[in-house]
């Protein structure tokens with residue numbers, strides 16, 4: 266085995282069924298330096314699990330959701346030549362699913378929720394290992410929780426980088442010479458050994474963390490699009506794949522809504538200078554995007570992103586003019602609840618800021634708690650129905666004509682807040698959700714489709 270190490274991560278649509286798993290197997294086998302494979306849950310499964318973990322449901326509804334998950338997994342199992350011998354292992358996981366789904370404390374206990382959410386990745390990794398085995402490869406299903414140590418913030422746990430490197434060295438490195446390791450994205454364990462999760466879309470982050478821990482050279486993110494595009498190709502067919510992108514730009518894009526990468530993915534990659542590739546598991550021959558530390562070109566406009574489900578919070582106190590320290594009070598409450606604020610505007614008596622508010626997320630719960638606490642010190646108004654549109658690029662503070670090109674293109678739309686990023690890589694604006702797709706299309710045309 267050569268010393269080069271590649272980690273390949275396959276997202277939900279890439280492992281959605283037996284047929285697409287074959288594409289992934291081909292990608293893994295065609296590159297002998299790929300020794301670790303990180304898989305997501307099969308498409309749709311985590312959404313089902315989130316529903317079970319977060320929504321009050323009737324017994325009948327719980328039954329139906331468990332049946333839907335079971336159907337997805339059994340459809341893959343049934344196609345395996347070795348189905349009979351794998352079935353008991355899958356059955357164990359499916360019965361764990363039922364007992365957690367029907368657990369009387371599932372809606373209250375964050376630790377149980379994460380245990381339940383972990384099942385999607387645990388099932389897909391079991392099945393994908395078998396797909397590799399049937400191709401005659403030595404493959405081994407490895408429980409990532411032995412290595413991926415985190416704190417105990419269930420739902421959005423923070424990884425412990427040193428511990429991960431230590432554990433990876435002790436438990437994962439020795440396995441590399443023996444087999445292709447198939448492991449789970451998204452999940453980890455805390456110091457007490459309880460299962461945690463890294464937040465939605467977290468499998469990309471897992472792959473980058475393992476790449477960091479094992480000093481891998483390349484981390485491949487295989488998904489349903491052939492690279493990172495100038496904007497979400499689901500919003501406009503004119504979006505184009507970007508051959509190259511800096512870690513900083515990619516992090517900015519991910520933070521501001523480009524779902525193709527989890528926002529934290531670039532941190533480990535940057536620390537260890539791991540090259541990250543994003544490509545399509547169904548069309549690997551089309552190439553994709555390379556994320557690198559330094560890009561040859563640093564254009565002022567690189568991409569447009571959109572983050573949905575934003576709320577605008579306005580806090581107001583008639584005393585603000587005199588009450589020095591009000592802002593500090595407001596932001597210390599926000600910080601206490603670990604929320605991050607992207608856009609802020611202030612006037613003499615009011616401060617408005619935006620919060621991410623996706624349904625059934627940790628942020629959603631924290632927002633409620635934060636707003637309740639803010640109400641004890643001031644008047645609070647919460648407005649929803651907004652999306653955040655961001656133009657990502659380079660030298661945006663100093664390049665001439667950047668804002669005029671952007672604002673000329675979208676002059677007709679009602680922008681609720683505008684913010685130049687604290688770094689030179691973004692300009693964001695809050696828009697009504699009904700306008701956001703059109704705004705992205707119009708901006709894309711103005712910035713990327715005319716020469």
Ligand code: ADP
Pocket residue numbers: 275276277278279305466487488489490492493494495496497498499522523524525526568
């Ligand atoms: P996976 O399940 O493989 O992790 P995701 O659904 O999380 O895949 O991410 C891929 C999706 O990200 C694409 O289908 C696409 O709609 C969306 N996306 C959003 N912004 C971008 C962008 N700038 N470039 C490419 N894809 C994007």
Ligand code: ASP
Pocket residue numbers: 276277305306311312385450451464465466467468469
């Ligand atoms: N399965 C998890 C999710 O759907 C993690 C991932 O796919 O990256 O959020």
Ligand code: MG
Pocket residue numbers: 276466469524525526527
């Ligand atoms: Mg994803």
